[in-house]
Amino acid sequence: xxxxxxxxxxxxxxxxxxxxxxxxxxxxxxxxxxxxxxxxxxxxxxxxxxxxxxxxxxxxxxxxxxxxxxxxxxxxxxxxxxxxxxxxxxxxxxxxxxxxxxxxxxxxxxxxxxxxxxxxxxxxxxxxxxxxxxxxxxxxxxxxxxxxxxxxxxxxxxxxxxxxxxxxxxxxxxxxxxxxxxxxxxxxxxxxxxxxxxxxxxxxxxxxxxxxxxxxxxxxxxxxxxxxxxxxxxxxxxxxxxxxxxxxxxxxxxxxxxxxxxxxxxxxxxxxxxxxxxxxxxxxxxxxxxxxxxxxxxxxxxxxxxxxxxxxxxx
Amino acid sequence: xxxxxxxxxxxxxxxxxxxxxxxxxxxxxxxxxxxxxxxxxxxxxxxxxxxxxxxxxxxxxxxxxxxxxxxxxxxxxxxxxxxxxxxxxxxxxxxxxxxxxxxxxxxxxxxxxxxxxxxxxxxxxxxxxxxxxxxxxxxxxxxxxxxxxxxxxxxxxxxxxxxxxxxxxxxxxxxxxxxxxxxxxxxxxxxxxxxxxxxxxxxxxxxxxxxxxxxxxxxxxxxxxxxxxxxxxxxxxxxxxxxxxxxxxxxxxxxxxxxxxxxxxxxxxxxxxxxxxxxxxxxxxxxxxxxxxxxxxxxxxxxxxxxxxxxxxxxxxxxxxxxxxxxxxxxxxxxxxxxxxxxxxxxxxxxxxxxxxxxxxxxxxxxxxxxxxxxxxxxxxxxxxxxxxxxxxxxxxxxxxxxxxxxxxxxxxxxxxxxxxxxxxxxxxxxxxxxxxxxxxxxxxxxxxxxxxxxxxxxxxxxxxxxxxxxxxxxxxxxxxxxxxxxxxxxxxxxxxxxxxxxxxxxxxxxxxxxxxxx
Numbered sequence: 001x002x003x004x005x006x007x008x009x010x011x012x013x014x015x016x017x018x019x020x021x022x023x024x025x026x027x028x029x030x031x032x033x034x035x036x037x038x039x040x041x042x043x044x045x046x047x048x049x050x051x052x053x054x055x056x057x058x059x060x061x062x063x064x065x066x067x068x069x070x071x072x073x074x075x076x077x078x079x080x081x082x083x084x085x086x087x088x089x090x091x092x093x094x095x096x097x098x099x100x101x102x103x104x105x106x107x108x109x110x111x112x113x114x115x116x117x118x119x120x121x122x123x124x125x126x127x128x129x130x131x132x133x134x135x136x137x138x139x140x141x142x143x144x145x146x147x148x149x150x151x152x153x154x155x156x157x158x159x160x161x162x163x164x165x166x167x168x169x170x171x172x173x174x175x176x177x178x179x180x181x182x183x184x185x186x187x188x189x190x191x192x193x194x195x196x197x198x199x200x201x202x203x204x205x206x207x208x209x210x211x212x213x214x215x216x217x218x219x220x221x222x223x224x225x226x227x228x229x230x231x232x233x234x235x236x237x238x239x240x241x242x243x244x245x246x247x248x249x250x251x252x253x254x255x256x257x258x259x260x261x262x263x264x265x266x267x268x269x270x271x272x273x274x275x276x277x278x279x280x281x282x283x284x285x286x287x288x289x290x291x292x293x294x295x296x297x298x299x300x301x302x303x304x305x306x307x308x309x310x311x312x313x314x315x
Numbered sequence: 316x317x318x319x320x321x322x323x324x325x326x327x328x329x330x331x332x333x334x335x336x337x338x339x340x341x342x343x344x345x346x347x348x349x350x351x352x353x354x355x356x357x358x359x360x361x362x363x364x365x366x367x368x369x370x371x372x373x374x375x376x377x378x379x380x381x382x383x384x385x386x387x388x389x390x391x392x393x394x395x396x397x398x399x400x401x402x403x404x405x406x407x408x409x410x411x412x413x414x415x416x417x418x419x420x421x422x423x424x425x426x427x428x429x430x431x432x433x434x435x436x437x438x439x440x441x442x443x444x445x446x447x448x449x450x451x452x453x454x455x456x457x458x459x460x461x462x463x464x465x466x467x468x469x470x471x472x473x474x475x476x477x478x479x480x481x482x483x484x485x486x487x488x489x490x491x492x493x494x495x496x497x498x499x500x501x502x503x504x505x506x507x508x509x510x511x512x513x514x515x516x517x518x519x520x521x522x523x524x525x526x527x528x529x530x531x532x533x534x535x536x537x538x539x540x541x542x543x544x545x546x547x548x549x550x551x552x553x554x555x556x557x558x559x560x561x562x563x564x565x566x567x568x569x570x571x572x573x574x575x576x577x578x579x580x581x582x583x584x585x586x587x588x589x590x591x592x593x594x595x596x597x598x599x600x601x602x603x604x605x606x607x608x609x610x611x612x613x614x615x616x617x618x619x620x621x622x623x624x625x626x627x628x629x630x631x632x633x634x635x636x637x638x639x640x641x642x643x644x645x646x647x648x649x650x651x652x653x654x655x656x657x658x659x660x661x662x663x664x665x666x667x668x669x670x671x672x673x674x675x676x677x678x679x680x681x682x683x684x685x686x687x688x689x690x691x692x693x694x695x696x697x698x699x700x701x702x703x704x705x706x707x708x709x710x711x712x713x714x715x716x717x718x719x720x721x722x723x724x725x726x727x728x729x730x731x732x733x734x735x736x737x738x739x740x741x742x743x744x745x746x747x748x749x750x751x752x753x754x755x756x757x758x759x760x761x762x763x764x765x766x767x768x769x770x771x772x773x774x775x776x777x778x779x780x781x782x783x784x785x786x787x788x789x790x791x792x793x794x795x796x797x798x799x800x801x802x803x804x805x806x807x808x809x810x811x812x813x814x815x816x817x818x819x820x821x822x823x824x825x826x827x828x829x830x831x832x833x834x
Binding site: 031035039047079163166259 | 441500545754
């Protein structure tokens with residue numbers, strides 16, 4: 001428990017630093033929220049003055065940050081300058097799409113990457129291994145947005161199996177709509193997992209306990225899952241967790257290509273519009289996601305690998 | 316072999332996922348009176364005070380009535396106002412139509428109409444349309460159905476801008492939400508042909524026919540508006556039939572759109588002008604001979620072909636072509652022009668203080684395709700010894716530089732306007748008031764005499780007004796603070812299940828769309 005408490009304290013500190021940095025960097029970057037609030041048409045001197053007063057744009061930076069922080073700790077993240085809607089509902093509108101996409105992609109990534117990497121390692125040097133390694137290399141080399149366009153042309157336009165854009169309304173629609181984006185996102189990531197898995201499992205085949213397990217006549221499922229997978233799980237868990245965190249915050253190119261209004265797309269447009277309340281909330285959310293995922297990975301280490309557990313207790 | 320079985324299972328798994336996907340794939344079985352429309356951006360507000368941009372106004376004009384409207388030839392026509400009088404140059408008295416009701420059933424009152432205009436002047440609203448109504452001094456309800464507007468000084472532009480900015484909303488709702496009327500949380504309420512049933516920045520806008528609408532009943536029952544920000548995806552969505560049309564077509568992409576099967580792309584003149592702004596306050600471009608030399612050196616025909624293909628043409632006057640047509644009909648004035656002539660350009664340059672040429676900084680927005688035009692301009696100007704130093708800047712940084720009016724001796728400006736009245740354009744271009752930061756007088760040109768001429772624009776109506784506009788245009792043509800380059804067309808793509816009529820002044824595009832016969 002002390003371990004978890006320590007991690008949470010560190011996380012809070014991290015989020016604090018993150019919010020100061022984002023606030024300062026965005027304020028220092030060129031452009032002014034005034035432009036977003038007044039729109040692209042000519043503005044009058046009166047409305048410019050009114051906007052600056054209403055949004056405290058002329059207050060010194062630390063004062064503005066303190067005001068934001070005061071509201072934020074009370075759970076009030078303000079309203080978007082662009083849509084005038086509360087930041088929480090802006091994000092709540094988009095999170096389900098991104099979370100669905102991220103979850104779907106990570107399932108595909110692991111479903112393909114783990115077995116392929118494991119098999120490649122166990123059959124090291126065989127044509128199968130070479131085939132898998134080469135495919136992974138190719139998959140890694142295709143940028144997700146190029147993959148998106150390829151999939152769109154192939155499966156959505158030519159074959160008409162999948163919709164071209166949007167996220168759908170019902171659960172079934174959501175699954176159809178997110179399939180191509182999830183594949184586009186998972187392609188490169190599966191390749192990373194394949195390589196990671198292969199590296200982690202390379203010397204597995206030669207291990208005495210694997211040979212012994214097989215000699216004992218251990219069942220196939222137990223051999224692969226209980227012995228092979230479990231012994232190589234740690235590095236793969238780490239990579240998988242990081243990929244999930246990345247998908248939750250930065251699937252921008254794929255989101256754009258498939259016309260999905262997700263969190264990645266929101267972040268980029270909010271930065272462009274200097275929509276500070278939205279950017280701040282998103283950065284904090286991203287930070288919290290990374291911290292949470294890392295914490296979960298560490299906890300998973302304890303569950304998966306008894307050696308870590310004993311080490312932790314001893315320490 | 317263990318491995319091959321594992322692979323086979325894996326392959327089956329992937330196929331199953333794919334098959335699950337196919338099962339729910341979309342058909343194009345939507346009812347023909349439901350239109351699925353795509354925009355490049357999501358509307359951010361259903362109130363022009365906070366969403367004065369193409370995506371937002373496209374939806375606003377389908378939902379909200381305006382006091383008056385712009386007719387097909389650019390003339391101002393009645394809308395919520397059945398008629399109006401103009402007893403003296405400072406005064407307009409509008410008489411409201413009998414019968415319009417908001418989509419919740421409440422009648423549209425003179426109070427609502429008056430408040431809908433004055434709210435743009437309220438600093439608490441910080442309206443994006445405020446600059447369009449600065450000439451308004453007072454708005455009074457003078458009777459149960461009459462509203463009197465008093466202007467600070469005479470302005471024929473007022474009626475045209477009223478067709479744009481004077482959207483009628485219920486006073487009660489607007490007064491309760493000065494800052495967030497039209498947001499997804501507050502929404503809006505109008506008396507127009509459609510009403511909003513859903514509005515989200517992420518999943519789009521749904522409109523349904525307003526059964527209480529006082530005007531002709533629109534043919535469409537339901538409209539689903541979606542935002543697709545990637546232009547390629549947008550085109551694929553229309554091509555595959557997942558959306559029925561869009562009015563968000565880049566001019567550089569028109570060939571691709573015209574080639575789509577089952578889709579008709581309609582072009583019409585946009586209220587647009589692209590021009591070169593030359594800073595007159597300092598540096599070589601302070602010299603009028605330099606500015607004339609630059610104007611002569613530009614091959615505008617080639618530039619127009621490069622940038623807009625056949626969809627538009629060279630701009631001769633410093634006004635969008637539809638405004639020229641609305642004011643002068645088909646007889647625009649003949650003013651000094653600077654045809655493409657390298658020798659004339661060199662001769663002008665020889666008369667300047669820089670006969671051998673010079674180098675000029677040209678900052679530009681690296682986010683758009685301005686660079687394409689600028690590279691052609693660089694080549695043209697190099698011939699007479701004027702070297703441009705292109706400075707790419709990120710969009711935000713460029714906008715900041717542009718509106719600071721600092722270090723911008725030469726820049727490409729590309730603007731779309733909202734009304735048929737030159738009064739929307741000329742004061743912005745050459746008045747001293749808009750030469751400061753945030754103003755649209757990018758060249759910094761201006762003098763007390765010019766300001767007097769601009770003032771004159773407001774005093775005249777009819778043929779005299781055309782003469783007054785010509786005077787300002789002649790001054791611009793003579794002094795060349797700006798070089799007009801080209802005016803482009805706008806386009807609407809519509810799948811063949813639908814037909815529609817669109818023009819430069821069509822504010823509400825949805826009311827003009829109907830299912831095609833036999834669809």
